[in-house]
Amino acid sequence: MSETKSIDPEMTDEPRTTTTGESDEELRAEWTAYDFEGDPKLSVDGLDVHYGDEQALHDISIEIPERSVTALIGPSGCGKSTFLRCLNRMNDRIRAATVSGDVTFEGRNIYEDDIDLVELRKRVGMVFQSPNPFPKSIRDNIAYGPRKHGDVRTGLLAKLTGRDDAAREEELVEESLKQAALWEEVNDRLDDNALGLSGGQQQRLCIARCLAVDPEVILMDEPASALDPIATAKIEDLIGDLAQEYTVVIVTHNMQQAARISDQTAVFLTGGHLVEYGDTDQVFENPRSQRVEDYITGKFG
Numbered sequence: 001m002s003e004t005k006s007i008d009p010e011m012t013d014e015p016r017t018t019t020t021g022e023s024d025e026e027l028r029a030e031w032t033a034y035d036f037e038g039d040p041k042l043s044v045d046g047l048d049v050h051y052g053d054e055q056a057l058h059d060i061s062i063e064i065p066e067r068s069v070t071a072l073i074g075p076s077g078c079g080k081s082t083f084l085r086c087l088n089r090m091n092d093r094i095r096a097a098t099v100s101g102d103v104t105f106e107g108r109n110i111y112e113d114d115i116d117l118v119e120l121r122k123r124v125g126m127v128f129q130s131p132n133p134f135p136k137s138i139r140d141n142i143a144y145g146p147r148k149h150g151d152v153r154t155g156l157l158a159k160l161t162g163r164d165d166a167a168r169e170e171e172l173v174e175e176s177l178k179q180a181a182l183w184e185e186v187n188d189r190l191d192d193n194a195l196g197l198s199g200g201q202q203q204r205l206c207i208a209r210c211l212a213v214d215p216e217v218i219l220m221d222e223p224a225s226a227l228d229p230i231a232t233a234k235i236e237d238l239i240g241d242l243a244q245e246y247t248v249v250i251v252t253h254n255m256q257q258a259a260r261i262s263d264q265t266a267v268f269l270t271g272g273h274l275v276e277y278g279d280t281d282q283v284f285e286n287p288r289s290q291r292v293e294d295y296i297t298g299k300f301g
């Protein structure tokens with residue numbers, strides 16, 4: 001036998017690590033089994049996502065309780081945004097993406113062929129990382145969705161046919177802006193261009209725009225990462241309020257934010273695996289996976 005140094009990981013006592021410094025451990029089903037009271041709003045079962053030949057998510061199964069905040073955390077590139085987009089089929093718009101598995105919303109798999117995607121995305125709305133208001137007035141930003149979906153009818157034809165919903169629209173604009181904690185700041189300038197608002201106000205406007213079509217689930221992909229601390233705090237407060245009525249699923253790379261605002265936390269790690277999912281306090285204070293503990297305590301990521 002020659003005296004070469006063994007590089008077989010099975011032969012050493014050192015924990016094996018991946019290139020990012022994560023220790024190599026087996027995944028355990030019980031780490032993602034989260035018992036909660038009430039019905040799940042969304043159930044994901046055996047979800048795989050590929051971009052071309054690259055697999056971005058592996059066999060994700062998770063149940064998301066209604067009227068609560070679910071945080072998705074994990075290092076960059078672990079599939080958080082991909083997962084979020086699966087929940088209202090936004091990945092359909094990415095040509096390289098193939099999705100398999102089930103996502104059940106209101107008793108139906110949203111990946112069935114005859115699902116109405118416009119209706120789905122109305123009920124499962126999305127707010128993105130950078131605020132993206134339309135270059136229109138504040139009022140028109142909010143009214144856009146309800147007009148498009150035919151919830152309010154305005155304009156000449158509506159007037160001629162006696163079906164003018166201008167008053168209803170006015171109400172909806174006010175209601176949505178109030179729900180998004182923006183009304184006080186903008187009620188005297190609803191006809192100003194939305195692009196004149198600050199970043200934090202624009203993001204709350206985008207949340208109001210999402211609320212205006214009466215969603216049930218709100219998906220947020222790092223909604224505060226482009227904002228200053230004060231604007232971030234306002235968004236965080238708002239998320240807490242929204243969870244009284246809506247099911248909020250939020251991706252954040254900010255672990256303190258996840259710990260502050262969420263009821264349950266799902267930790268995705270390198271390679272696109274869901275490693276741990278549970279009550280937020282449990283995940284942060286007493287993680288079951290060593291890798292999750294290493295991630296939370298800043299050893300990698």
Ligand SMILES: Nc1ncnc2c1ncn2[C@@H]1O[C@H](COP(=O)(O)OP(=O)(O)O)[C@@H](O)[C@H]1O
Nearest residue numbers: 051056075076077078079080081082083094096
């Ligand atoms: N549109 C896309 N086309 C090809 N690969 C993508 C696309 N979007 C994401 N990916 C890849 O999928 C993996 C997960 O990405 P993503 O979901 O954006 O992760 P995260 O949001 O956690 O940073 C990464 O390897 C990324 O490069």
Ligand SMILES: [Mg+2]
Nearest residue numbers: 080081082251
């Ligand atoms: Mg992302």
